[in-house]
Amino acid sequence: MTTPLHNVRRPVAEANGLPNAHYIDPAVFDEEKQALLFSQWAGLAVASDVPEPGDAVPLTFLGMPLLLIRDKAGQVRVFQNTCRHRGMILVDEPRRIAGAIRCPYHSWCYGTDGRLVSTPHVGGPGRNTHEAVKRPELGLVEIRSHVWFDVVWINVTGDAPPFDAAMADVLDRWREFEQPMYHGGADSRFQLSVNSNWKLAVENYCESYHLPWVHPGLNSYSRLEDHYNIEKPGEYSGQGTLVYRQLGNENGETFPDFKGLSDKWDTAAEYLAIYPNVLLGVHRDHAFAIILVPEGPERTVENIHLYYTQPDTDEGLRARNTQLWKTVFEEDIFVVEGMQRGRHAPLFDGGRFSPAMDGATHCFHDWVAGKIETHRARARAAE
Ligand code: FES
């Protein structure tokens, strides 16, 4: 099964969008899982999900059972959540591991760094070793991971370029925000579930064209003409605004700013889709991260997290800011789901792009098509 992608790779003025199959076909969903998610640096969760050493959270990502854990030394790691003995799931719910990760089946135990540390009765009753069971070779299988912007990024295949090389341009673009950032806590995280392919959430996020109609509230102060497109082929695309206005409480107090930002950020804000599945936003006084978790061709969970420059910001203000963004992201649901339903029209050709307004979306489609072509070429070469 291969879909035609040559039209997608044409210049924006002539290109079509990705064919329908990329939104509705389970076989293409699987192909994209390999080409776009497992072989790239994909967002899995946030490091704030495991704030203390020993904190462990089981997750399922594209069918894979994973364990997100902060080891005793404080390092965030991702393992397959599967025992090396008979393949039992190790951790069933979020908890703090006090000693070791103990498999509930035959009690093999692993350190929080993944080492297999005990194997009770493996050599017969009362004998905890056996020469055939070599502990150093039977640690938990670790998934390559990296933390940036509090996001835990994983590269499942292990062969993507190092994170700093793969993300060099965005790291550079937002270098000024490379400073302490604090998750707002329980009131600063929420989840939205959408009946849509994950790519439609990316496509909608990276353009500002829809603002006047979908976000009338936002558009009342941040108008279409105040926005600019951002395109970095191969890495990210999105939009910026020149008129970010800080939220204030009754007393006129605002969130404290990031330190030492250049003047541009007095009124600017930027929103980038970092390919494949992470949506980030930065402002002078707060930031957010959205991790898109694909649950099937037509189902996506969005995990949203808000961050501040201090650990102890005003609770009421924080709640209002969360509500403000929640309203905006909820306003997007009907278009993301509407585009998904639209993709079942068999004669739809993938659509067209406004060269003036849809560059960021086309940039993403072109990246998707390019990665799939590379993946297909490799698969052919391996035959
Ligand atoms: S399956 Fe884990 S100890 Fe046996």
Ligand SMILES: [Fe+2]
């Ligand atoms: Fe939107």
